[in-house]
Amino acid sequence: MEIQYLGTAAAEGLPALFCGCEICNQARKAGGKEVRTRTQSLIDNKILIDFPPDTYTHAISYGLELGQIGHLLVTHSHMDHFFPVELIHRHEHFGHHAKGMLVVYGNEAVEKAFYDAVLIDRFRVHPLDEAVSFVRLRPFGDFEAEGYHIIPVPADHDRRETCFIYIIEKDGKCLLYGHDTGMQMSDEAWKCIFDHRFDLVSLDATMGKKHSDGYHMGLFDAVSFVQRLKEQGCIGERTIKVVNHFSHNGEMTHVQLEDFAKERGMLAAYDGMKVSF
Ligand SMILES: [Zn+2]
Numbered sequence: 001m002e003i004q005y006l007g008t009a010a011a012e013g014l015p016a017l018f019c020g021c022e023i024c025n026q027a028r029k030a031g032g033k034e035v036r037t038r039t040q041s042l043i044d045n046k047i048l049i050d051f052p053p054d055t056y057t058h059a060i061s062y063g064l065e066l067g068q069i070g071h072l073l074v075t076h077s078h079m080d081h082f083f084p085v086e087l088i089h090r091h092e093h094f095g096h097h098a099k100g101m102l103v104v105y106g107n108e109a110v111e112k113a114f115y116d117a118v119l120i121d122r123f124r125v126h127p128l129d130e131a132v133s134f135v136r137l138r139p140f141g142d143f144e145a146e147g148y149h150i151i152p153v154p155a156d157h158d159r160r161e162t163c164f165i166y167i168i169e170k171d172g173k174c175l176l177y178g179h180d181t182g183m184q185m186s187d188e189a190w191k192c193i194f195d196h197r198f199d200l201v202s203l204d205a206t207m208g209k210k211h212s213d214g215y216h217m218g219l220f221d222a223v224s225f226v227q228r229l230k231e232q233g234c235i236g237e238r239t240i241k242v243v244n245h246f247s248h249n250g251e252m253t254h255v256q257l258e259d260f261a262k263e264r265g266m267l268a269a270y271d272g273m274k275v276s277f
């Protein structure tokens with residue numbers, strides 16, 4: 001399997017749209033890996049995870065042929081993970097030769113946002129019935145998509161909706177995609193995670209040097225998360241451990257995140273990073 005990190009920032013982006021803090025100013029000046037767009041990932045060029053407002057930028061920057069992708073997993077309805085109005089452009093009128101259907105998978109809030117966006121009056125003349133469809137997921141309701149076995153696991157995030165992290169398996173490889181979440185997950189969620197052996201774990205580290213009591217994690221929380229997985233035998237020497245989804249409020253530059261991660265045998269994600277496992 002290969003995961004490509006298309007974007008690696010929290011909701012406000014990095015530098016944040018309206019922010020003049022030290023981290024944002026430094027990112028504007030340095031450019032490169034210090035600049036982050038909103039979190040989105042791509043598995044084997046086949047399964048897209050999340051659909052932020054930066055999807056268009058990602059398609060251009062990485063030369064993606066999004067019209068060829070048939071599956072979009074959405075973690076939750078927050079704007080940095082789901083910006084559905086753009087899906088309208090998969091209609092034949094705007095997206096020539098888009099292949100078959102794009103199936104969007106998500107929770108009840110994502111479903112509402114989906115229909116609110118694609119059924120708006122201005123675009124009723126371009127119905128998406130042939131181009132985009134929606135599948136509602138339920139906790140632990142596993143399914144197959146293009147040969148991948150996918151399990152939606154309820155996250156510790158916005159309690160107003162059933163946010164999901166995902167376990168994705170194919171050809172004996174297993175990925176835990178853990179954005180956005182804190183560590184206060186349900187016992188059932190932990191049990192489901194503990195039932196797997198992971199080749200790559202991608203963990204939330206939104207809060208950087210700060211600790212979080214839930215909703216998101218900081219770097220030290222991600223280290224505790226890894227420790228818990230180790231104790232349960234879910235990860236071994238060869239498991240790749242990635243921290244991702246960074247906010248300027250975590251008060252860490254990419255260089256600092258990279259140093260922190262390296263010392264602990266982890267990788268700090270940056271926009272465009274590809275990892276094969
Ligand atoms: Zn987020």
Ligand SMILES: [Zn+2]
Nearest residue numbers: 019021024248
């Ligand atoms: Zn800032």
Ligand SMILES: [Zn+2]
Nearest residue numbers: 076078157180
């Ligand atoms: Zn969120």
